[in-house]
Amino acid sequence: MSVREIVPGIYAVGAPDFDRRLFDSLIPLPHGTTYNSYLVKGAKKTALIDTVDPSKELDLVTNLVKARVDTIDYIVINHVEQDHSGSLPMIAELFPKASIVVNEKSKDLVTRLLDVDPARCMEIKDKDTLDLGGKTLQFFITPWVHWPETMVTYAVEDRVLFSCDLFGTHYAESSLFVTDEREVYISAKRYYAEIMMPFRRNIADHMEKLKDIPVSIIAPSHGPVHSRPGVILDAYRDWISDTVKDEVVIPYVSMHGSTEKMVNHLCEALIERGIRVKPFNLTVTDIGELAMALVDAATVVIGTPTVLFGPHPQAVYAAYLFNMLKPKTRFLSLIGSYGWGGNTIEALKGMLTRTKPELLEPVYIRGAPGVSDQKKIEELADTIVGKHREIGIHQ
Ligand code: FEO
Numbered sequence: 001m002s003v004r005e006i007v008p009g010i011y012a013v014g015a016p017d018f019d020r021r022l023f024d025s026l027i028p029l030p031h032g033t034t035y036n037s038y039l040v041k042g043a044k045k046t047a048l049i050d051t052v053d054p055s056k057e058l059d060l061v062t063n064l065v066k067a068r069v070d071t072i073d074y075i076v077i078n079h080v081e082q083d084h085s086g087s088l089p090m091i092a093e094l095f096p097k098a099s100i101v102v103n104e105k106s107k108d109l110v111t112r113l114l115d116v117d118p119a120r121c122m123e124i125k126d127k128d129t130l131d132l133g134g135k136t137l138q139f140f141i142t143p144w145v146h147w148p149e150t151m152v153t154y155a156v157e158d159r160v161l162f163s164c165d166l167f168g169t170h171y172a173e174s175s176l177f178v179t180d181e182r183e184v185y186i187s188a189k190r191y192y193a194e195i196m197m198p199f200r201r202n203i204a205d206h207m208e209k210l211k212d213i214p215v216s217i218i219a220p221s222h223g224p225v226h227s228r229p230g231v232i233l234d235a236y237r238d239w240i241s242d243t244v245k246d247e248v249v250i251p252y253v254s255m256h257g258s259t260e261k262m263v264n265h266l267c268e269a270l271i272e273r274g275i276r277v278k279p280f281n282l283t284v285t286d287i288g289e290l291a292m293a294l295v296d297a298a299t300v301v302i303g304t305p306t307v308l309f310g311p312h313p314q315a316v317y318a319a320y321l322f323n324m325l326k327p328k329t330r331f332l333s334l335i336g337s338y339g340w341g342g343n344t345i346e347a348l349k350g351m352l353t354r355t356k357p358e359l360l361e362p363v364y365i366r367g368a369p370g371v372s373d374q375k376k377i378e379e380l381a382d383t384i385v386g387k388h389r390e391i392g393i394h395q
Contacts, residue, residue: 003039003067004176006217006225007158009135011039011067014052014221015059016172023083023170027194028288031187032172035083036221038162039067040155042132047074047101048091049153049162050084050221057087061094074122074130076101076137078164079150080109084221089115101130103141105149129156140210142166144202146195152210159216165195166203167232169223178224181231186292187223188232192239193291198326200240207236244298244330246393248384250279251290251322252303253314258337258368263303265374266335269381274395275388282314287321294327298393299384300357302348306338310347319351326355331387333360333380337367360384 004012014037020029035052037060046069052060064072072095077085088110092098099122102110111118124130126141136156143150145166153162171187178184196203218226218233226232248270254260267277278293294300300322304315311319315336322329332352334345345362360383365373388394 003063006038006160006176006219009041010155010158010160011041012176012219012225013037013039013048013060013063013067015056015063016174017053017056018172027170028286029170030286030288031170033170033222034172034224036219036223038219039064039069040132040135040137042135044131044133045073046071047076047130047132047137048072048098049076050078050164051075051087051091053083054086057090060087060091071095072098073132074099074101076139076153076162077106077110078153078162078221079147080106080113081147081165082113084164085110085114092116092120101139103139103149103151105143106151109147109149140206142202142206142209144199145206146199154213159214161210161213161215161218161229162221163218164221166206166220167218167226167236168220171223173224176225177227178231181228184224185231185235188235189239189295190288190292191222192236193295193325194288197239197291197295198324200326200328203236204240207233207240239295242328244328244391244393245276245296246274246388247276247278247293247297248299248301249290249293249297250277250301250303251282251285251315251318252279253282253305253312254303255305255307255312258365259303259305259335262335262337262363262365262369262373262377265369265377266301266381269378270384273381273385275381275385282318290318291321291325294322294325294329297327297329298388298391299331299333299360300327300329301333301335301380304334304336304344304348306336306342306344309342311344315348316351319348323352323354329355329357330391331360331384332357333384334362334364335377335380337365337369339367358387360387
């Protein structure tokens, strides 16, 4: 592993994880990830901004040796999730004089989740500063991006924002800075969709709070460093806005082909009406791709057959994700087929407790779809067109 200089006196000392394929036992990582840790050397004091996942703690220690670090005075914990704080016990043991810089909420979490002596914690408040000698760190408490204790740290003189998870990407690459902006944009959107989307209102508040701070570099805790911060900031402004696109996302599952026929007919009808469709067969879908599609789409239609007494478990999973991720979707409908009964529609509706898109009349039919059922699907397509027109996204 290697130590890379971002600007004089500020170094990246974290570790890539090219092979990791799943995060939180949930999120697919097609491009691996990185656990970024940053060293800030002032004339008088040295600070370490976040640590790394415990699986990479020896990489961090090796990098600190390579950087000839004799003393660390402060270990700043922007976020307590263990991919950033998990190596704190080892680093705290190696540097016993270091104070652990936390806020009120992270102090509670760090001492509950990790073997850390509370007496070593130095509690800061919003906008407090720390003088390292020619380098000043300023802390901004930014809750819910994406835990309640999250904060960001700003290197004032160098205009570097250490944003932790915010503006991050699960994207492992050898270069320190973003080189392929398009690839990183896609990975950042996936990351936003899977992790940050439920908190878009919080993100909007934080971006407003930070808007007057001059930022030359954004150094997140996952993925490459942004030397053109405007690119990622503009992307976030778009994603967190209330603007939706003239698109319909259709997560579906089919057992014997009836629901699939309905989905295909709906896709055709929408395409003929000039609306972009994104169908996702849930039996083979990467949920990250589905989550990304949910960032922008105006409408979602979930397709499911009835299994025994209710929706197919894959459709339950999709509805659960939809409810948890809280996309800005404006309209929702349900389509599918049943054999003899069940409460599929009511069960799915009942799952949507955290998000309230307008529900468009579901099309739920018995058996294989016939001509009259196809007409109902076309009527649903017409309704979607009308709704998209109402909100000004369809000509
Ligand atoms: Fe990268 Fe919320 O941890």
